[in-house]
Every structure is written in structure tokens, then in C-alpha cells.
Amino acid sequence: MGIPPEVQNVANQRIVEVLVSKLRRRQVVGSRQTAIETVLVLRQVVSKARFSNIEQLIHIIKAVGRRLVQAQPKEHTVGNTVRKVLHHVREEYQAVSRAGPSTQTAKSSFSISKFVSQGQPRKQNLTAPKSDTRSTSLRENDPNDPDSFAKGLKPVLMEAIQDVLDELETVYDNVSKSAKDHIHSDEIILTIGHSKTVESFLKAAAHYRNYIVIVAETAPSFGGHEMACSLSSAGISSFLVPDSSIYALMSRVNKCILGAHAILANGGMFAITGSLLAVSAAQAHSTPVVVCAGQFKLTPLWNLYHDYGALDFADPSSVLGFEEGSLVDKVDVINPYFDYVGPELIDVYITNDGDHPPSSVYRLIKESYDDDDHEL
Numbered sequence: 001m002g003i004p005p006e007v008q009n010v011a012n013q014r015i016v017e018v019l020v021s022k023l024r025r026r027q028v029v030g031s032r033q034t035a036i037e038t039v040l041v042l043r044q045v046v047s048k049a050r051f052s053n054i055e056q057l058i059h060i061i062k063a064v065g066r067r068l069v070q071a072q073p074k075e076h077t078v079g080n081t082v083r084k085v086l087h088h089v090r091e092e093y094q095a096v097s098r099a100g101p102s103t104q105t106a107k108s109s110f111s112i113s114k115f116v117s118q119g120q121p122r123k124q125n126l127t128a129p130k131s132d133t134r135s136t137s138l139r140e141n142d143p144n145d146p147d148s149f150a151k152g153l154k155p156v157l158m159e160a161i162q163d164v165l166d167e168l169e170t171v172y173d174n175v176s177k178s179a180k181d182h183i184h185s186d187e188i189i190l191t192i193g194h195s196k197t198v199e200s201f202l203k204a205a206a207h208y209r210n211y212i213v214i215v216a217e218t219a220p221s222f223g224g225h226e227m228a229c230s231l232s233s234a235g236i237s238s239f240l241v242p243d244s245s246i247y248a249l250m251s252r253v254n255k256c257i258l259g260a261h262a263i264l265a266n267g268g269m270f271a272i273t274g275s276l277l278a279v280s281a282a283q284a285h286s287t288p289v290v291v292c293a294g295q296f297k298l299t300p301l302w303n304l305y306h307d308y309g310a311l312d313f314a315d316p317s318s319v320l321g322f323e324e325g326s327l328v329d330k331v332d333v334i335n336p337y338f339d340y341v342g343p344e345l346i347d348v349y350i351t352n353d354g355d356h357p358p359s360s361v362y363r364l365i366k367e368s369y370d371d372d373d374h375e376l
Contacts, residue, residue, distance in 0.1 A: 023072035035077040035296050043161045053140040054093050065376045074312045076262040076299045083369040088160035171294035174352035176204035185209045187254040192216040193272040194223035195259025197292045203234050213238045218274050220318035250281040260293040267343030267358025276339035288347045295351045300365050300374045303340050312337045
């Protein structure tokens with residue numbers, strides 16, 4: 001079935017182009033803010049889209065997703081959010097499709113094969129004949145009223161997209177719920193850089209525990225300065241230290257709490273530069289490493305070829321300025337913005353859906369996204 005021209009051109013809508021321009025110019029920064037902007041654009045695209053079957057709707061969302069990902073491929077939460085919305089769209093479509101007389105046959109005895117197939121949710125439903133599960137109130141490709149399918153499906157799609165938006169807006173609070181269970185009184189916590197998730201996690205624990213936070217300043221971006229000021233203003237005892245002191249102080253540290261830019265399918269992560277230094281020192285001293293991150297950072301990608309996380313580099317002049325004169329011409333300065341931290345260096349991920357070891361990240365990804373959407 002051909003794709004109508006209005007469906008093909010939806011990725012060039014003005015609202016999409018505005019976000020594409022913001023992403024390219026880095027006017028939208030931060031994983032959570034980028035994800036929220038992506039959801040808002042997808043919600044408007046879906047609300048205005050014209051489609052007569054589910055394949056056209058998925059094509060529309062994927063086309064917009066590709067456009068946004070190409071604008072800023074290093075911001076993985078854009079693609080993750082698109083995949084999450086596609087997952088909810090398929091889920092709601094199947095729920096509406098099954099709402100009919102055929103639901104009486106849903107209750108059947110469990111078998112070993114069905115128990116195994118639960119590892120891939122909804123796959124068994126996708127292969128079922130649509131004519132058997134189609135509700136009479138939801139007709140695809142209706143020649144008499146091509147818009148009837150969209151009119152019947154859009155209300156539930158808007159609710160599903162709103163659920164994704166609500167999850168993003170409350171992610172800090174949900175991650176912080178278990179803070180008092182992970183941080184105990186009189187502990188010394190090490191963190192690095194400025195992560196909003198880690199900041200809210202530490203502030204939530206401060207309501208129940210008295211503890212000390214050592215913040216590494218994360219040169220040359222020096223995000224740790226802002227983190228230390230924020231924690232101190234909340235009444236948390238904080239110390240700002242240079243990155244070179246991390247190994248020397250690690251023997252006194254009880255726990256290392258970090259943020260993540262993206263969590264990869266193998267359980268590793270991309271994190272701010274200096275994170276690999278911190279977790280390597282923590283491993284040498286057998287100090288637990290805890291990573292706080294929302295589930296929207298789960299990325300169905302693997303880091304197989306990159307020495308530097310996401311191949312994203314910052315301005316080298318902050319490492320070696322041009323005032324050095326003759327030295328600048330004789331050296332190549334690399335200032336990577338992210339480190340890749342392997343799963344063997346991380347003990348647990350604290351997400352808005354509970355605590356998970358790195359070995360179970362693949363299962364979370366399988367539950368959060370459909371296999372068909374890994375490549376947009």
C-alpha cells in the first residue's frame with residue numbers, strides 16, 4: 001500500500017523544523033528537556049495527522065523521529081522517546097482492536113511455550129489475523145470515511161502520549177523515592193559533575209539522613225561547582241575537590257553516585273568525562289557504584305567501536321588555550337565530553353521504575369521498546 005503524499009511530507013512540518021533547528025544549534029540541552037520537547041512535538045504531529053491505518057501512523061512517527069535524530073544524533077533521548085511513543089501507539093491500537101466479542105477467548109490455560117513467549121510482549125498478538133480481533137467500531141482503510149480510523153484512535157493515542165509526558169515530568173521525584181534506602185547516616189558520598197537526577201536524589205535523602213558529599217569539579221567544564229553550591233544551599237555538607245584527588249579520597253568514600261547521559265543495551269553507559277576515572281578508583285577500593293537515571297535514557301545501542309563516549313567532543317581551548325603559543329602547533333588536544341563506562345564497573349541502576357543491575361538492562365529495553373523500532 002502506497003503512502004499518501006500528506007503522510008510523506010509530515011516530517012517537514014513547521015513544528016518539526018523548529019525543534020530540528022533548536023537541536024542543531026544546541027538551544028535545547030539536557031536529556032530530560034530534549035525528551036520533553038520531542039514528546040510535545042510528537043503529540044502535535046499525531047493530533048494533526050491524517051491516516052487511515054496503523055501502518056501510516058507508524059510511518060509518520062518514524063519519519064519525524066528520523067528527522068529529529070539526524071538533527072542531533074548524540075542526544076540519544078530523542079530516539080528513545082520516539083521509540084517509547086511508538087511502543088505506546090502499538091499497545092493502544094492492539095487494546096482497541098481486541099476490545100470486542102473476541103476478548104472472551106483471551107482466558108486460556110498457560111503452557112511452557114506461552115510462558116517463554118512473554119519475554120517478547122505483544123508479539124503473539126501481532127501475528128493474529130486482524131479480522132478476528134478487529135472491533136467493528138474501528139475500521140482501517142474505510143473507503144466511505146477515510147478519517148474514521150484516525151477519529152476513533154486519536155483520543156486513546158493522546159492519553160498514551162500524555163502518559164509518556166507525565167513520566168518525564170515526574171522522573172526526578174520517582175527516582176528519588178528510594179533515596180533513604182540507599183544512603184545511610186554519616187556516610188561519605190562521592191559524585192562528579194552536575195546531574196539534576198543525582199541532585200534531586202541527594203536532596204531527597206537529606207530529609208532523612210545526615211551525610212557528607214564530596215563533589216569532583218569535573219574539569220574543564222567545572223559542572224561540579226554548580227552541584228556543590230546547590231547541595232550546600234540545601235543544607236547538605238559538601239566538599240568540592242579537584243578531579244586529581246578522587247583516587248586519594250576513595251578509601252574514605254562509602255558510595256559513589258553518578259548520573260548517566262545514556263544507558264546502553266549491554267548495561268554500560270555514557271556519562272560526563274571523569275566518570276570512568278571515578279568508577280575505576282571505586283573498583284580498586286571495592287566501593288559500590290550507583291547510577292541514578294530515568295528509564296527514558298535506556299538506549300537500544302551498543303558501544304562497540306568508540307574509545308570516547310558518543311564521539312562528542314568539547315572545545316579543546318579550555319584544556320590548552322591559544323595563549324600557550326608555540327605549544328599549540330605541536331600537539332593535538334582531545335577534550336571528550338563523555339566517558340564510556342562498562343557494565344562491569346557499575347553495581348546498580350536506580351530508575352523511576354525501581355533498582356536494576358546492569359545485567360537486566362536488556363530486559364528493560366525489551367519491555368520499553370518494540371524490536372521493530374530499534375532502527376528508526
